[in-house]
Amino acid sequence: xxxxxxxxxxxxxxxxxxxxxxxxxxxxxxxxxxxxxxxxxxxxxxxxxxxxxxxxxxxxxxxxxxxxxxxxxxxxxxxxxxxxxxxxxxxxxxxxxxxxxxxxxxxxxxxxxxxxxxxxxxxxxxxxxxxxxxxxxxxxxxxxxxxxxxxxxxxxxxxxxxxxxxxxxxxxxxxxxxxxxxxxxxxxxxxxxxxxxxxxxxxxxxxxxxxxxxxxxxxxxxxxxxxxxxxxxxxxxxxxxxxxxxxxxxxxxxxxxxxxxxxxxxxxxxxxxxxxxxxxxxxxxxxxxxxxxxxxxxxxxxxxxxxxxxxxxxxxxxxxxxxxxxxxxxxxxxxxxxxxxxxxxxxxxxxxxxxxxxxxxxxxxxxxxxxxxxxxxxxxxxxxxxxxxxxxxxxxxxxxxxxxxxxxxxxxxxxxxxxxxxxxxxxxxxxxxxxxxxxxxxxxxxxxxxxxxxxxxxxxxxxxxxxxxxxxxxxxxxxxxxxxxxxxxxxxxxxxxxxxxxxxxxxxxxxxxxxxxxxxxxxxxxxxxxxxxxxxxxxxxxxxxxxxxxxxxxxxxxxxxxxxxxxxxxxxxxxxxxxxxxxxxxxxxxxxxxxxxxxxxxxxxxxxxxxxxxxxxxxxxxxxxxxxxxxxxxxxxxxxxxxxxxxxxxxxxxxxxxxxxxxxxxxxx
RNA sequence: GCCGCCGUAGCUCAGCAGGUAGAGCAGCUGAUUCGUAAUCAGCAGGUCGGGGGUUCAAAUCCCUCCGGCGGCUCCA
Numbered sequence: 077x078x079x080x081x082x083x084x085x086x087x088x089x090x091x092x093x094x095x096x097x098x099x100x101x102x103x104x105x106x107x108x109x110x111x112x113x114x115x116x117x118x119x120x121x122x123x124x125x126x127x128x129x130x131x132x133x134x135x136x137x138x139x140x141x142x143x144x145x146x147x148x149x150x151x152x153x154x155x156x157x158x159x160x161x162x163x164x165x166x167x168x169x170x171x172x173x174x175x176x177x178x179x180x181x182x183x184x185x186x187x188x189x190x191x192x193x194x195x196x197x198x199x200x201x202x203x204x205x206x207x208x209x210x211x212x213x214x215x216x217x218x219x220x221x222x223x224x225x226x227x228x229x230x231x232x233x234x235x236x237x238x239x240x241x242x243x244x245x246x247x248x249x250x251x252x253x254x255x256x257x258x259x260x261x262x263x264x265x266x267x268x269x270x271x272x273x274x275x276x277x278x279x280x281x282x283x284x285x286x287x288x289x290x291x292x293x294x295x296x297x298x299x300x301x302x303x304x305x306x307x308x309x310x311x312x313x314x315x316x317x318x319x320x321x322x323x324x325x326x327x328x329x330x331x332x333x334x335x336x337x338x339x340x341x342x343x344x345x346x347x348x349x350x351x352x353x354x355x356x357x358x359x360x361x362x363x364x365x366x367x368x369x370x371x372x373x374x375x376x377x378x379x380x381x382x383x384x385x386x387x388x389x390x391x392x393x394x395x396x397x398x399x400x401x402x403x404x405x406x407x408x409x410x411x412x413x414x415x416x417x418x419x420x421x422x423x424x425x426x427x428x429x430x431x432x433x434x435x436x437x438x439x440x441x442x443x444x445x446x447x448x449x450x451x452x453x454x455x456x457x458x459x460x461x462x463x464x465x466x467x468x469x470x471x472x473x474x475x476x477x478x479x480x481x482x483x484x485x486x487x488x489x490x491x492x493x494x495x496x497x498x499x500x501x502x503x504x505x506x507x508x509x510x511x512x513x514x515x516x517x518x519x520x521x522x523x524x525x526x527x528x529x530x531x532x533x534x535x536x537x538x539x540x541x542x543x544x545x546x547x548x549x550x551x552x553x554x555x556x557x558x559x560x561x562x563x564x565x566x567x568x569x570x571x572x573x574x575x576x577x578x579x580x581x582x583x584x585x586x587x588x589x590x591x592x593x594x595x596x597x598x599x600x601x602x603x604x605x606x607x608x609x610x611x612x613x614x615x616x617x618x619x620x621x622x623x624x625x626x627x628x629x630x631x632x633x634x635x636x637x638x639x640x641x642x643x644x645x646x647x648x649x650x651x652x653x654x655x656x657x658x659x660x661x662x663x664x665x666x667x668x669x670x671x672x673x674x675x676x677x678x679x680x681x682x683x684x685x686x687x688x689x690x691x692x693x694x695x696x697x698x699x700x701x702x703x704x705x706x707x708x709x710x711x712x713x714x715x716x717x718x719x720x721x722x723x724x725x726x727x728x729x730x731x732x733x734x735x736x737x738x739x740x741x742x743x744x745x
Numbered sequence: 746g747c748c749g750c751c752g753u754a755g756c757u758c759a760g761c762a763g764g765u766a767g768a769g770c771a772g773c774u775g776a777u778u779c780g781u782a783a784u785c786a787g788c789a790g791g792u793c794g795g796g797g798g799u800u801c802a803a804a805u806c807c808c809u810c811c812g813g814c815g816g817c818u819c820c821a
Contacts, residue, residue: 178749181749264815265816266748266815267748267815267816267817268817270817278818316756324811324812325795325811328813374821375821376821430820430821432820434746435817435818435819436820437813438815564821649781651779651780652780653778654778681778681784682780683779684779684782686781697781702780703780719781
């Protein structure tokens, strides 16, 4: 949409109005009174409309949606029996879910060829309005469309069908005027997707992904960007920097940290340990294995048994821990706490093991074992808000330190008040007034004291907890959106998202409120009136897992980590071996200053030594030769490849400051 | 677990209408002593992911298992 509105008369076609105004751009649809209309549509009243350009946000979405139709058209041409489900535009392209036999990559090329053929013929795309009955008749052979028509079109109402040549689809549109508008597209992959029918049944469909752009240049750029993202892949960079290995034969899904990677973990742990201490978190240590009795009580056994590493020994069942919280609970309940002692805040860098299914494991973002910077606060409900504020501050501080000014956003996940049966809520018996907590979806709601089936729901606990979380976010003025129904079954939660240097969104840590575990383990404290009161638990992780935060760091910085985190802070390269003596003096001085330094004493050429060290992404490379020896200086090259000449003293002072302040920027160069 | 693609030297990859393996980088040895991304030469390195089958003959074709990648589902 550009410039000023164009006038249109009642009943005039938008395309005709464009001609009348001698419109020069490439419009795909028209915006009239805030709604989008096909260009072939007529204006319902007199007024002004704005042409929506192909090359605009709305335009690209419409283009991609039309490309999804083009895809469906091509599939039906080649596989007449295929049943279409849904084909929306996505953030970077489109897909269509289709009930058909599996598609090979060869067939994908055939489909793409057919799409180009239809595009070249420039087939007009036409909208037809049909009544619900007509729609049901037209799509009677496609149960997926029938399902949608029944769901979205009211009885006696009508909706639209879009037709291009031999192909029609039930769709509200709008669409580009003809298939010729869709020229720069590509099918990118085939996947399977599950379709949940209304009766709960699941059906596996073929999902074909593609993307489309207004011009060839943008399409090319898209693939260049994809390659850029692939170059940042932490698996690739991590192996170049010698951080970790994945031995898929002997340890599938279990990352093994080499010295450089272990160093990064060490640095992050020590940073978080300080932050924990400053915020009143004490550190505990719990074992990796517990008797299965505990997992049965915690509820993990029932729900996650198939994802746990279990074993039997001498007739007893054991499980390797998939979570740290039960261990912390056992520590908490070793004694009786007074309200004066709360909150009790236990933290641990706890490594957990979860058997992720074969198709789910991958890199550091989804390993089968990972270390959480875990923490559990045990407190009274009226302390929740203050504690959440403190934890949110820890988030902000740590992410600013690690990533600088990247955009962080928050999500508040709440109970679905209309459908509380999937959540752990308090019920009040209408007969005897007894209160009991349970999840209605797990079993029948029977009052445990009188056996009555009459009860009412009490959401006050959920409400005060949700209010505390919301109020903490508001207090800190943090941007957040609320998602009712997304809460964990045992309590509401806050999730944190980070947008990285190339615009990708990562989910980081979560803060979860938990009413379930405290009641399962009967955790109480003595309140000011001397009564036993139930404890509320907060589960929190700031980094989430070390694995994940390391992956994000590497992908965000493309491996060129801030100096305080870089495993290799300085590499010294003598121009030739004759300057090794001077280089060794420098190395010793730097080592004494606590800097992680490596001296390349090989007899290779300077160029070769530079080339070889590059993949390790050192923070600084110091080259020394005749000039430096003579002047008693160092030639320093930083991560951005800027070269400057400094004295050893000046270099040490600056880099020490850079490391001490955990600067994400380099101060030399 | 499901769909698609893939698995050849430490790494990146070639070889695949079937005739029991090849390159570059890395490694080692030697020469070169060099000013900010490719100095030269030589050497060594692989039961072609595992198992089974077809065949006179399998890295190549078929089956199966194990892994990896992209999605789906899941992610306490």
